Amino acid sequence: MEATQNKHNGQESPSNPNPNRQPQPLSKSAQKKLLKQKKFEAKKAEKKALMKEQKQRDAERKRKEWEEKLAGLTEDERLKLIDSRKELRRERMEKRSDERGQKIQRLIQAKETGQNIVLDLEFSHLMTHSEIHSLVQQIMYCYAVNGRCSFPAHLWLTGCKAEIETQLRRIPGFDKWIIEKENQCYIQAFSDQKDHLVYLTADSETVLHELDPTKVYIVGGLVDRNRWKGITMKKAEEQGIRTAKLPIASYMKMSSSQVLTVNQVIEILLKFLETRDWKASFFQVIPQRKRYEADSENCEEVDGEECKEENEESERKKKCIEVLSHE
Numbered sequence: 001m002e003a004t005q006n007k008h009n010g011q012e013s014p015s016n017p018n019p020n021r022q023p024q025p026l027s028k029s030a031q032k033k034l035l036k037q038k039k040f041e042a043k044k045a046e047k048k049a050l051m052k053e054q055k056q057r058d059a060e061r062k063r064k065e066w067e068e069k070l071a072g073l074t075e076d077e078r079l080k081l082i083d084s085r086k087e088l089r090r091e092r093m094e095k096r097s098d099e100r101g102q103k104i105q106r107l108i109q110a111k112e113t114g115q116n117i118v119l120d121l122e123f124s125h126l127m128t129h130s131e132i133h134s135l136v137q138q139i140m141y142c143y144a145v146n147g148r149c150s151f152p153a154h155l156w157l158t159g160c161k162a163e164i165e166t167q168l169r170r171i172p173g174f175d176k177w178i179i180e181k182e183n184q185c186y187i188q189a190f191s192d193q194k195d196h197l198v199y200l201t202a203d204s205e206t207v208l209h210e211l212d213p214t215k216v217y218i219v220g221g222l223v224d225r226n227r228w229k230g231i232t233m234k235k236a237e238e239q240g241i242r243t244a245k246l247p248i249a250s251y252m253k254m255s256s257s258q259v260l261t262v263n264q265v266i267e268i269l270l271k272f273l274e275t276r277d278w279k280a281s282f283f284q285v286i287p288q289r290k291r292y293e294a295d296s297e298n299c300e301e302v303d304g305e306e307c308k309e310e311n312e313e314s315e316r317k318k319k320c321i322e323v324l325s326h327e
């Protein structure tokens, strides 16, 4: 059987791989890419270990400072200080519990009346383990940001199965998230609303000007450094559903492509739902280095780029942990 070719990049169609085909030896450039990826992974692991050590040192230092503080006090003063610390903690917990209650109310309301946004998770087989991990971090971040919005969207995870589902299930509290988790495709999940589905893709000719509450916007759950160029456009065309791209070009010049990450696209949609202002939403979410006006940092090569993405990812992780650990 002839392998189906992806017309956009000449690669074998990801949805229709030929099982009889022998693995081809890697080209020189693919070998180089693989080596670079391995180096990147090693650097990432090293950085993670360093950060863990730093965290442990910080915790130990704080514990010592507290003990030293107590040691210099009389019994009476010590009891007072311990009590006031307990009181502070209690107030903080109360505040968090109130905020959590309000957030749950907003998310329940969004289930009824909010904008439906789907994350299409049917691309697991095209990503490496670490790309899937990065996507999971982005999903956590999107959920956390959505929960903080005054008008949250109603988020859907469709095609939620295989490794991505396994990794998502490892997130503490994931089973309590107010989100739709479907292992079927969005076409089945919205079988009576196919006409209302709009796949967001940077390759569409149609520009999105407004968010229509009756429409369901789909974002491709893919971390691929644009290795799979045009894949979401092709998928939507094959399924006969509408497509649209964000109106980035009307508001800002980008330093390279207009392909954004999953969390950036969702955060832009959430900002737009609150402000109805594309310009403000783009400027708040798209990092300076991706904009044309940005300084010479744009000229840095891919390693630098990866390093910044890595930093962004660890920042995202920190924010998610802050928000979700209080769930």
Ligand SMILES: C[S@@+](CC[C@H](N)C(=O)[O-])C[C@H]1O[C@@H](n2cnc3c(N)ncnc32)[C@H](O)[C@@H]1O
Pocket: 199, 200, 201, 202, 218, 219, 220, 221, 222, 223, 224, 225, 226, 227, 228, 229, 230, 231, 232, 233, 244, 245, 246, 248, 258, 259, 260, 261, 262, 265
């Ligand atoms: C990292 S991109 C994946 C790029 C992938 N090669 C593709 O063909 O879609 C993640 C997703 O964000 C959405 N996206 C990214 N940039 C976009 C843009 N400028 N307009 C609309 N959607 C965009 C798309 O749904 C895309 O699948």
